[in-house]
Amino acid sequence: MKKTFLLAALFFSGVTLTAQSKDEQMFKEIYKSSLTNSKCYSWLDHLSNNIGSRLSGSENAQKAVLYTKAQLETLGLDKVYLQEVMVPKWxxxxxxxxxxxxxxxxxxxxxxxxxxxxxxxxxxxxxxxxxxxxxxxxxxxxxxxxxxxxxxxxxxxxxxxxxxxxxxxxxxxxxxxxxxxxxxxxxxxxxxxxxxxxxxxxxxxxxxxxxxxxxxxxxxxxxxxxxxxxxxxxxxxxxxxxxxxxxxxxxMEDVLSYNVIGELKGSEHPEKIIVVGGHLDSWDLADGSHDDGAGVVQSMEAVNIFKNLGYKPKNTIRVVLFMNEENGGKGGKKYEEVAQLNKENHIFALESDSGGFTPRGFNFESDDANFKRIEGWKNLFEPYLIHSFTKGHGGSDIDALTSKKIVKAGLKPDSQRYFDYHHAANDTFDAINKRELELGAATMASLLYLIDQNGIIE
Amino acid sequence: MKKTFLLAALFFSGVTLTAQSKDEQMFKEIYKSSLTNSKCYSWLDHLSNNIGSRLSGSENAQKAVLYTKAQLETLGLDKVYLQEVMVPKWxxxxxxxxxxxxxxxxxxxxxxxxxxxxxxxxxxxxxxxxxxxxxxxxxxxxxxxxxxxxxxxxxxxxxxxxxxxxxxxxxxxxxxxxxxxxxxxxxxxxxxxxxxxxxxxxxxxxxxxxxxxxxxxxxxxxxxxxxxxxxxxxxxxxxxxxxxxxxxxxxMEDVLSYNVIGELKGSEHPEKIIVVGGHLDSWDLADGSHDDGAGVVQSMEAVNIFKNLGYKPKNTIRVVLFMNEENGGKGGKKYEEVAQLNKENHIFALESDSGGFTPRGFNFESDDANFKRIEGWKNLFEPYLIHSFTKGHGGSDIDALTSKKIVKAGLKPDSQRYFDYHHAANDTFDAINKRELELGAATMASLLYLIDQNGIIE
Incomplete structure (x- = not known):
């Protein structure tokens, strides 16, 4: 309701919005949607407390595949599917x-x-x-x-x-x-x-x-x-x-598992693909709420925000929940293999795999021209206390991904508490703060929006 | 040892250090001291777990007065003393x-x-x-x-x-x-x-x-x-x-209590006073580790860092642990009253009373000229992920403080989790992360150092 009213108000206001104020408005809507109307915290509650640890090849990993696929199917995306991948089982x-x-x-x-x-x-x-x-x-x-x-x-x-x-x-x-x-x-x-x-x-x-x-x-x-x-x-x-x-x-012997994929088809450049993802598997000692339940639900939330706001991407936005990041990286490699087979063109990939803490910025794997342009967007992020845009590693699930020209990024949450929990029995849901998780999802959606609007310099 | 070596190396290097690199070096030493050699976490452990909640007028508040005074006395300051103040007792x-x-x-x-x-x-x-x-x-x-x-x-x-x-x-x-x-x-x-x-x-x-x-x-x-x-x-x-x-x-009837004060005397301008502080009292439902045990031990750590590094301030640096912030603010008012009586000249006051979370920046109560100069120091802070310098409220304990010309500041930690704990039974030591607490102390010491070196524009 509010969105419709807002768009109408803008339409009838008789002034042409500058690009800046349009982006500012979109950021505001994105953060508001995430902080007041998101599903990521309850998704993570289910993944962590109803399913639990999700080591590759385990029964729980399979439950997580089915649960996240079913949840993506409720969002009204254009396509939700599984991608087969053989994974090690230890x-x-x-x-x-x-x-x-x-x-x-x-x-x-x-x-x-x-x-x-x-x-x-x-x-x-x-x-x-x-x-x-x-x-x-x-x-x-x-x-x-x-x-x-x-x-x-x-x-x-x-x-x-x-x-x-x-x-x-x-x-x-x-x-x-x-x-x-x-x-x-x-x-x-x-x-x-x-x-x-x-x-x-x-x-x-x-x-x-x-x-x-x-x-x-x-x-x-x-x-x-x-x-x-x-x-x-x-x-x-x-x-x-x-x-x-x-x-x-x-x-044990390798077993069949899956990447879970959902897609919003691009209205202008459906052939250009933007990926956002985290990894579904976790270690076996805890429910892996930070590593990487958080990244999974934040990636899902990013597309949920776009659906909530009625935002129709120009490019295809694909959420990918990778299997087997922890002990093999088979999901990321399989995704790339299939992308090559299908001659897909990925322009951007964003990963969240550094915990569900307050977001501080992004690492970018990018040429100078694109990085410079992205740095020019910092002022849009600063009101949301996102200050740190650095060159650095995007993430291990998107490592394998190649394309004609691609920019990669990794969400950078506050890192001080991460290794208190990483791969240990205390990486559990109670260590997650709802707002911090939601701010991360909004920060990811905001960057996806800007890349979608502006493309990359090819 | 390392410090002596470093200073010797600088001395013999034959190059004149720019002001910038001298400051950069000092920041490095300050953060290293705090992250590898600080006492603030163990002080807070004692305040929280051995003493506990410290409501004004309570027996525990008195224990906290005696404990922090005794700890300040171990640091080799020039002066440690108590300042009497009558406080409400509820x-x-x-x-x-x-x-x-x-x-x-x-x-x-x-x-x-x-x-x-x-x-x-x-x-x-x-x-x-x-x-x-x-x-x-x-x-x-x-x-x-x-x-x-x-x-x-x-x-x-x-x-x-x-x-x-x-x-x-x-x-x-x-x-x-x-x-x-x-x-x-x-x-x-x-x-x-x-x-x-x-x-x-x-x-x-x-x-x-x-x-x-x-x-x-x-x-x-x-x-x-x-x-x-x-x-x-x-x-x-x-x-x-x-x-x-x-x-x-x-x-109940008001009772006698104390502000706890420790002082490093200035070598050039002993009459110019820089205050750093937090409040010793807490609510009664928990041990008040975030509110404001953290601010107390961070303020103590700031002067401890200076002593560890052998830094001799130009101005007098005074750590003040205020009593009764929560239900009366009598400690802050008494401090100002005595300062007026003694015709003291305060140039700067820094308060930490927003929790012991990862520091993000400062709020400044400042005229434009001083704020602009302080903003010019941001590049020194950015390697430590301190990005947010804003005009805003310094803190309630330093509210009452007046002087010929004074700049006030409040440490701004990440605020997302603060109200999960604020004034509630779960504001306890286990909600504190050691590194986050220490980063806050280092960030405070770094700002105190710059103010001490440069003074304020009067």
Whole structure:
């Protein structure tokens, strides 16, 4: 009602609106729609609390596919469909156990197997521990590593302002630590959780044995930051202590899963495609409300906002809920493969996969000309406290996407709390603030609107 | 160690540093000190978890005075002292009870007495309810109000981006609702909590009977947002239902309390004073970690950072922990009174009283010349994701402060979550993120540094 009234008022006002004031008005409507009339918070409530964790290949991941498809179908889009993709299936099995065995004392510490890790033997694994800060340090230790558990304990750097930079500076220990330690004959690795806080949550995440032969695989797990501090301290007083851990995780056969796709067809350039998305899968320890339930429902909300406002895009806007970002990225790759087959032309892709916190800006993968033009739109965003337009990584689901000319972007929410929850058992719905989530969706819709109106410089 | 090395390196580098790079370096040191070597989080842990709620005149408020004074004394300041101030003492008494009595059904709803309210009679108060959205609406109802409980139910506006604006647009119901309703013969008032979420926490806060004679005072309480929704819905189906509530709160005699003050004496202009502060008192329902434990420990940390870095201010920097911001503002007024007596010259005052969330910028109470100069410093702050310099209210504790020429500022943290906790039982230490708190302290110290270096345009 209000929108109709507004458009009528503008029509009859007898003045020609400048482009600026038209955009300002659209931003206002977008944010208002999101803050007063959005569905994203209740969608996330369902995904998190009724479905739960959504590791690729799990029953819950399939439930999430069906639920989000059904919800997209209620929005009156032009097309909603599933895209088949084979995904890896890794299962954790029984809850892991671990102890520091210091002389007679046996102290339990919280660990979790890293995604893709093999199990220990049924009785677990006990060995002496060698603590290192970096993979480079392994090379200097050589034979000393043989038969040991390597303990990677380099903390995330506190003094970096953007926490994703601290993560980037640490995550090699988790991703490649086991592969590198195995080369020197280590029997297992334990990695300090990628967490800026001291707490008792171990943080899982993907790891890769790379091109090691299977016979060389060793079990690897993350330890909570408090556990890492304790282990390090204990090693200082007794370098001969043993660490015991037991895990029963397993890599299964790949299974069929799906990307979920919804489309608003472009009125002027239906052949030009704008993608907005997040990933449907999550790790298995929690419901993944921030990683990446938030990005999923924000992407859905972006098109919901356009429908609510009666906005008809010039280009085709496609919401894509990718499967398997966490441990394989198969959904993103499949999407690109199909796009190539269909000779599709993508001009823009926007991803939300950095949590549902207050939005602060975007990272852009863009040539200078487009970036400069986008920077010229900053004044439209500033009333909504969006200030940070930087060049940087768009997101891993849209990484694979190629096109004649494409600009990519990633939503940048406030990052201070993200690694409190990332891949850990506390990444749950109660850590989501409704307004922060909605502001993110509105910020995404606003950028999509500007790209849709102005296209990109090709 | 690192600092000494750095200064030596600069000294021997043979290049003259520009003012800009000297400031950039200082900002870097300040943020690093706060993120790697601060005391503010552990101070807040003690204030919140070992002491707890600190309503003016309470035993805990006195403990907080002694604790923060003792902590300031460990920092090697030039002077730490207490400033006497008489403060009101209001006590809640027994936990309140309230019911919606709809025919035979009796539904319990969460309420809390508003600060300064009188009690109901011992058996409580039951009356029919009249729902209004605004104080203005009362005037149109006149006699219909007599003998009723007035239910103020105007929600905070969701579509405003800055939540303090929504608060400002609503808080008259809480502050003046009882006084206005009493004029029309209401027997009590119930006010929707100042909260943007739907939940079960009633939010207290100050209210005033203004110049009503004491015989006309009526009891007033806040109801949780879920409770308000239920009451409103129930009234729609039965306008004759009754609301019952019982509270036993009481205004006592004023008691002696203190502002806590610590000082770094200026090396060039000791007579020019820069104030940084927050308020020591909190409401009684929780430990007040955000309101305003955060502001207290951030202000203390700002001077701690200067001591850690060996920074010797040109002007006198004074940390002031004000008493009684919540229900009287006596500490702020006393501070100004003493400053006038001593003919002190304050050039700048900075307050943190908007929660311990990620800092986004500052509000400035300033003339144009000083504001323009301060805006010129924005580029120094942007690497720390501080973007928002606006004209606006500095803070209520520094409101009273006058001087020949003074600039005032208030730290502006991200405001989206603030009213989830404000004056409610969930404003507790677990809602604080260590890094966010520390970033706020560093942002405050950075501004204090620039003001100290450059003075103000007098």
């Amino acid at each position: 299962v954790r099995g029984e809850k892991e156990t671990a102890y520091i065995m210091d002389n007679k004392a046996k102290t339990s510490v919280p660990i979790c197997a890293l995604g893709g890790s093999i199990a220990t033997s049924k009785n677990g694994l006990a060995a002496e521990v060698i603590e290192v800060q970096t993979i480079a340090e392994l090379n200097t230790l050589g034979d000393k590593i043989k038969g040991k558990i390597v303990f990677f304990n380099r903390p995330m750097e506190q003094e970096l302002i953007e926490t994703f930079k601290s993560y980037g500076g640490c995550v090699d220990q988790r991703y490649a630590g086991a592969k590198e330690a195995a080369k020197f004959g280590a029997v297992g690795t334990i990695v300090r959780s990628m967490n800026l806080r001291l707490d008792d949550f171990p943080h899982t995440g993907n790891q890769s044995y790379g091109d090691l032969p299977e016979s060389k695989y060793i079990p690897t797990a993350a330890i909570s930051t408090n556990g890492a501090e304790l282990l390090s301290k204990s090693l200082k007083s007794n370098s001969k202590l043993k660490f015991y851990f037991k895990q029963s995780c397993k890599q | 006590v809640r008494g027994e936990k309140e009870t309230a019911y919606i009595m709809d025919n035979k059904a009796k539904t319990s709803v969460p309420i809390c007495a508003l600060g300064g309210s009188i009690a109901t009679s011992k058996n409580g108060l039951a009356a029919e309810v009249i729902e209004v959205q605004t104080i203005a609406e009362l005037n149109t109802l006149g006699d219909k109000i007599k003998g009723k409980i007035v239910f103020f139910n105007r929600p905070m506006e969701q579509e405003l981006i800055e939540t303090f604006k929504s608060y400002g647009g609503c808080v008259d119901q809480r502050y003046a609702g009882a006084k206005e309703a009493a004029k029309f013969g209401a027997v009590g008032t119930i006010v929707r909590s100042m909260n943007l979420r739907l939940d079960d926490f009633p939010h207290t806060g100050n209210q005033s009977y203004g110049d009503l004679p004491e015989s006309k005072y009526i009891p007033t309480a806040a109801i949780s947002t879920n409770g308000a929704e239920l009451l409103s819905k129930s009234l729609k189906s039965n306008s004759k239902l009754k609301f019952y509530f019982k509270q036993s709160c009481k205004q």
